Amino acid sequence: MLKTVGAALVWVSCSLMGWRIASGYRQRPRQLQTLMQALRLLRTEVDYGATPLPQALRQVAQRAPAPADRLWAKAAELLNEADMEVADALHRACSEFAPAWSLTAADWEVVCEFGQTLGTSDLVHQMQQFDVALARLANQEAEAREASRTQARLWQYAGVLGGLLLVILFY
Amino acid sequence: MSKRDRHEGLPPCPWPQVLRVCPPDVQRRLQQLPVAVLERVEELRFRTGQPLQLCSGTWDRFLHRDGGLTERFEDALLVTEEHVRRVVQVATQASLYAVEDELRRGFVTMPGGHRVGVAGRAVLSESGGIRSLRNISSVNVRIARERMGAAAPVLPYTCDRETGQPFSLLLISPPQCGKTTILRDLARAWSEGECSGQGRKVAVVDERSEIAGCVDGVPQFRLGPRTDVLDACPKAQGMLMAIRSLSPDVVITDEIGRAEDRDAVLEATHAGVSVVATAHARTLEEWRARPYMEELFRARAFDRYVVLSRRRGPGTVESVADAEGRPLPSASPRWRPEGSC
Incomplete structure (x- = not known):
């Protein structure tokens, strides 16, 4: 009886691990999309309203879809209250939220590199930086979507089957 | 020393807003100044490599590096590039795109109506007009004050x-x-x-x-x-x-x-x-x-x-x-x- 329960636990754990890794692959394109949507909102604030960054970031935080809203809210808070530079505020906000998100280091790098250009140039050049960041994020998103298509199911099956293999080997 | 001579607690209005644009070490020294002096100051002048100057129309002093004021620039706190960069960043709210027209005219207005004048190297457009300013080396924070009854003579x-x-x-x-x-x-x-x-x-x-x-x-x-x-x-x-x-x-x-x-x-x-x-x-x-x-x-x-x-x-x-x-x-x-x- 105990052996059966143990085998079931091993199988369920392996399946959950596989499911979790697969879930990361599925979440990444969605999270990249919310990031892009938030960047487009910020672009509108900067382009149309020439809104100063602390206020623009707060407005993006209110309107952006989850989970990107919290990232921009944190950056706005750091910029406003801790008197940090924009690049540092965005970098720290990214570092704080990175463990909870499914993005890769390359994805975060795009956001942080964009943060280094934010607020440092005139409107024309700022728009160019937005376009570059959005294009890079779109590439990352296409790659994430492809990875999700091929890897998510693979990891899900690998978890279930790996668990079964362990059970067979040890049973 | 009376309370008016020596600052206790928060500096008088409009200083909280002005202090916010100042770098922390300058903030600390300014906060130690007597209220009577703060009320007199109309401009804070940051010039890279030069002493930090506090002045009104007929009066000027430098901020002493150990606190207080001095007339000798040898004893004064020297302004660094970092000081100027910090003032510009806070005054523009880290958003140069939002103040590019103002910068072209040589100043930015910060919350509270205080005018931050800047001097640096002008970047010219093809038509010969000023496109922007870079290498900002001087900043003049002009303090705006609300005076009820100021218009009485008029x-x-x-x-x-x-x-x-x-x-x-x-x-x-x-x-x-x-x-x-x-x-x-x-x-x-x-x-x-x-x-x-x-x-x-x-x-x-x-x-x-x-x-x-x-x-x-x-x-x-x-x-x-x-x-x-x-x-x-x-x-x-x-x-x-x-x-x-x-x-x-x-x-x-x-x-x-x-x-x-x-x-x-x-x-x-x-x-x-x-x-x-x-x-x-x-x-x-x-x-x-x-x-x-x-x-x-x-x-x-x-x-x-x-x-x-x-x-x-x-x-x-x-x-x-x-x-x-x-x-x-x-x-x-x-x-x-x-x-x-």
């Missing part, structure tokens, strides 16, 4: 004593004579009915956000209950917008001098709206000699010209003239800086 010239009809009024003076402070108080006085006994609708066209000191569109200074503010709006366009959409009795704006300003003032005065404005010059004749301004004078656009100086302190009324430039008798009690804010 009030007798603001309207027709018999009909109560608002006069179009031009305040003329060199920089740092209190024009904007008086203009701000005039907006409040018109709006609250201090000028003619009856409150009037006032439209403030605040191109550089100095008169109302708007933060997120909300005026930081008391401008009265009948005042609308067109914040950061170009003067000429703003005056026409105000006339068309806000039906003001008085339009108030700062520093006229361009051809489009002249056209807008004429348009307003011909539309039956009184204009209260300021201009840089030492005398009425000097103002008339400026481009486009003689046409305004000839068209009798203004009913009264008030020339200000700081001979007996900021806001000293030197002379008052009517629409044809004839002098009128004037009395100029100096307004008290105490008890403001």
Whole structure:
């Protein structure tokens, strides 16, 4: 009886691990999309309203879809209250939220590199930086979507089957 | 040492906003200064590699590196590139794209209406105009103060004593004579009915956000209950917008001098709206000699010209003239800086 329960636990754990890794692959394109949507909102604030960054970031935080809203809210808070530079505020906000998100280091790098250009140039050049960041994020998103298509199911099956293999080997 | 001599607790208004743009080490030293000194300071001058200068029109000192003030620049705190960069970053709210037009004109207005003037290397456009400023090496933080009653010496010239009809009024003076402070108080006085006994609708066209000191569109200074503010709006366009959409009795704006300003003032005065404005010059004749301004004078656009100086302190009324430039008798009690804010 105990052996059966143990085998079931091993199988369920392996399946959950596989499911979790697969879930990361599925979440990444969605999270990249919310990031892009938030960047487009910020672009509108900067382009149309020439809104100063602390206020623009707060407005993006209110309107952006989850989970990107919290990232921009944190950056706005750091910029406003801790008197940090924009690049540092965005970098720290990214570092704080990175463990909870499914993005890769390359994805975060795009956001942080964009943060280094934010607020440092005139409107024309700022728009160019937005376009570059959005294009890079779109590439990352296409790659994430492809990875999700091929890897998510693979990891899900690998978890279930790996668990079964362990059970067979040890049973 | 009295409480007034030695600062205890928070520095007086408007220092919290000014201190916020200062680098932490400068903040600390400024906070240690006596209130009487802080009340006197009109400008903070940051120049890379030079001592940090605190000054008003007739007085200046350097900030001592160990705290307090000094007249010897050898003992003064030297301004670094990091100091200047920090002031510019906070003053522009880290958003150069939002202030590029202002930077092109050499200054940025920060929350509270304080003007941050900058000097650096100009980047020119193909047409030869200034595209932007880079390598900013000097920053001048001009502290805006709200002085209730600052307009008192000017009030007798603001309207027709018999009909109560608002006069179009031009305040003329060199920089740092209190024009904007008086203009701000005039907006409040018109709006609250201090000028003619009856409150009037006032439209403030605040191109550089100095008169109302708007933060997120909300005026930081008391401008009265009948005042609308067109914040950061170009003067000429703003005056026409105000006339068309806000039906003001008085339009108030700062520093006229361009051809489009002249056209807008004429348009307003011909539309039956009184204009209260300021201009840089030492005398009425000097103002008339400026481009486009003689046409305004000839068209009798203004009913009264008030020339200000700081001979007996900021806001000293030197002379008052009517629409044809004839002098009128004037009395100029100096307004008290105490008890403001």
